[in-house]
Amino acid sequence: MSEQRKLSRSVRLTKWLVSSPPFLFLLLFFVAPSAIMVLASFRYPGEFGGLAPLTASDPNILQGLTLETYRFFFSEFIYSYVFLKSFIVALVTTLICLVMAYPVALLIARSPKKSRDLMVLLVILPFASNFLIRVYSWMIILGPQAAFSKMVNGVLGALGIVPVHLLFSPFAVLVGMVYVHLPFMVLPLYTNLEKHDPTLLDAAQDLGANAWQRFWRVTFPLSLPGIYSGAALVFIPVLGMFAIPDILGGTGDMLIGNLIKEQFLSTRDWPFGSTLSIMLTIAVLLIVWLAARLGGRRHYA
């Protein structure tokens, strides 16, 4: 009995030792900053940026805690509008990525084993160069003097349509978002599709399913977990992305990411920036929770 107890104690100790470093890491670098952010959102902005003191001897100085930033967020329609716009951009980016990534992932998964690694390498190759440089390169590709712009406007001109500016437009933002996040959709999809048992497709065909039915009735439903994780990996970063709209969207196209960045770097309203961040976090958690509920309904592993 006591032997057993000693054993279970050492097992518990091992569990603790193994799990405590990541636990401490998360505590220090995720929970603590989040808590600071929550606290900051209830405070007043400092005179020259930063936060106003919690207590001050001078009664003329703003101090203490307030719900002012939240009231402001909900009272101004513009912020809800930016949120909505960001959600739509994230949603559209995710859908475009899905439609573009699926055939690629399927192609890789159904290629001979030898060539798969090379193809995966090609998918992640863009990561070898800096993210900002890759986004800036789209400025050149979409710029008015680029061959691509000239071709598009040539076609539009022939059809009698006014020339368009490709750069600094919602279109350019979308192109940049899709371009940067496409590999994050391809990889989880490929990982999922690669595990599919090919005899299931044989069985479906054997039982009378044509190519289209084999895809919709077997491959697609079985790939849903891959779609969910790919969608999460694209949707969530796109929602908070500020660099791409900054570079390719011009001044008019502001998303939540830009808004938050602006609160900290130019407007210097830290409490409001914190509030926006918290609203974004809540929104993302809500989506993840919904997705987990959707995904959790499946009975197979």
Next chain:
Amino acid sequence: MARLELRNITRRFGDFVAVDDVSLTIESGEFFTLLGPSGCGKTTILRMIAGFDLPDAGQVLLDGRDLADTPPEKRSIHTVFQNFALFPHMTVAQNVAFPLKMARRPEAEIRGMLGDALEQVHLADKANAYPSELSGGQKQRVALARSLVNRPHLLLLDEPLGSLDAKLREEMQVELINLQRDVGITFVFVTHAQVEALALSHRIAVMDSGRVVQVDEPARLYSSPRNRFVADFIGNINQLNAQVTESSHGHLRLAVAGLGEIIAPPRQGVSVGEYGVYAIRPEQVRIGVHDEVSELKNHFDGVVQSLLFQGDVSVYKVALANGAMVEALLPNSASGRAQLFEVGDRVKLGWRHDAGMFLNE
């Protein structure tokens, strides 16, 4: 119900000839088995019947119609795969209804046929379970129900019992026989397990290196194998190198070096002087010390080398004078008449003059 005909089918993979000029006719309602060691081409034949693979030469005919231009989904031929290939994201009912949905049958009809099919394999209470919640035997039955639900002309079974444990396999064998008799559909069964083939089939085609060696009923295959490969593959058999010294209508006389003479049943196409093997099943070999063994036409002295007690029978390995090992089977129920021997005992082995056979191939 359909008659399947394979006409001079050949399939090559690079230099390797997987199926070599195979011709077979499988009658309507027959339980037909392709039996052979792995790599003998039996699964390749199955895939060509199903339509997943096409022969390089020859024809697959179903009721006289060439299937060359009919893709698998258009053939009224269904397969039960070795790993069952159940759709993991569908319930038992959805799996079984799949071929009906693909055929766009009306919803009411699907419900009726689905109910019947689940009833037939005793799985009506599992309709809403997912494959991951089923045991091996239940998965097997779902796969069978799914393949039979829309009454195909032909059912192909690719080692469907391979993944089941021994006891379950025996139960499923009985179920398969009953099911085939009830539905009356032609079954083509592929296996490397000869016991399974003997128990299930109306006829068996034994395959070796892409060729069909012998097609026969199980009993005939066992009693009259055409060559050494079939004799060795189907059941256990003792083989002694022998030369023909006399061939008449009534019998063969064989000389076995270092042992003496064996009288064997006659065989066509055998000439005096020819070398081959004399093959005899262990259960045909009598073992004893008494004169009753010596009265047999063929009898030899030997020493018991090993003894395997298997419950119902004991298997003795006996070394003969020329060093050859012969296995003899002694049923333990007969212990009143027979005698148990120990390793090292001197015994007499004997068998009737019409037992065993001379094989020159």
